[in-house]
Amino acid sequence: MKLKCIEKIKSMDKREKKAYLGELLISNSLYIFLIAAIALIAILNPRFLSWSSIINIISLSAANLPIALGIAGAIILTGTDLSAGRIVGLVACVSAALLQATGYASKMFPTLNTPPVWLVFLLVIAIGALAGFINGYCTATFHLHPFIVTLSTQLIIYGALLLFLMIGNNNGQSISGLDPAFTSLIKGSIISFGGTPIPNYVWYVIGITAIMWVVWNKTPFGKNMFAVGSNPDAATVSGVNVKRVIILVFTLAGVLYGVTGFIEAARIGSNSAATGLNYELDAIAACVIGGVSFVGGTGKIGGVILGVVLLRLIFVGLTFLGIDANMQYVIKGLIILIACAIDMRKYLVKK
Secondary structure (H helix, E strand, C coil): CHHHHHHHHHCCCHHHHHHHHHHHHHHCHHHHHHHHHHHHHHHHCHHHHCHHHHHHHHHHHHHHHHHHHHHHHHHHCCCCCCCHHHHHHHHHHHHHHHCECCCCCCCCCCCCCCCCHHHHHHHHHHHHHHHHHHHHHHHHHCCCCHHHHHHHHHHHHHHHHHHHCCCCCCCCCCECCECHHHHHHHHCCCEEECCEEECHHHHHHHHHHHHHHHHHHHCHHHHHHHHHHHCHHHHHHCCCCHHHHHHHHHHHHHHHHHHHHHHHHHHHCCECCCCCCCHHHHHHHHHHHCCCCCCCCCCCHHHHHHHHHHHHHHHHHHHHCCCCHHHHHHHHHHHHHHHHHHHHHHHHHHC
16 A cells, blocks of 8 residues: 555656645544644653553543544444444443442342342443434434434433432432442453552453454454445445334444443443433544544545544543643544544545
8 A cells, every 4th residue: 555655656757746745634633633733742751651640541542432432433424323322331330329338238129139240231332222222213214314213312302311319318419439340341451560460451452352353353233334335336236225224323332332422431430410411522532533524435444543532632631631621622622623624625625
């Protein structure tokens, strides 16, 4: 690929080279800016790239990667998913409520013995899959835009979460006091680097990401997903069941949100109605930075990983520099806006 690019540049005249390199610079300007910003932060605060900081960045990136992979599928279909963060919050709170330690004084369900972790995992994955299925079914069957569908389900799920938090002895309070078997499974560590332990969930997410790579690149489902995202009419003519693909993409996304929520429950340790708030914004930003295009049919697993890591590097770096947390929302919004503008420019140039 690199050799073809070099040969292409060599075959151009001076004016064409200048235009091509200028376009290349604009298309990759966000990457250049982010990498330059990371380098600047590292110079201003050398602790930013210490072993403990790097492992913290990897851990935070791993926690955010499953939800980004789920939303990436929706974006490839020229859609989005605004309900993702609330699904994560609901799943996290359900997981935490069911997996509180048996002897915990403020247990939400005092008469309930702590069930096996694997059973709760299957239950919350089913909750995520059901929410994703509803999103996909409404989008595909009623021909509604995913923005409207997921905005509606976002509000429904948030309301359900608030009602859930009022059940039992909880009275709307945060859910904590988790069973040690659950927290050690997620936050425990079997490997350390530089004296800093790597949480177990990092390895789980690596395995999930590998599975998603296979699904996207080596299965008929993955090929159909990109075909529907590129041109649903052409996909229909080619024999692709567009409705089924849309439903499966959103259902799979819901499963990934369920995984994220299950991990977050133990990672945070104290779950409330605020858990999952705006998680979808970080995921959308990471996807767009990673080259998943809103025009549809374009995206790679590697790009999503890169987007998640770059975004996390920036926000951890801003924290190291003491930038106000409220200001970070402004920066996040600007990154999304710029990334979308660059993405649309690429599309228009190709067109």
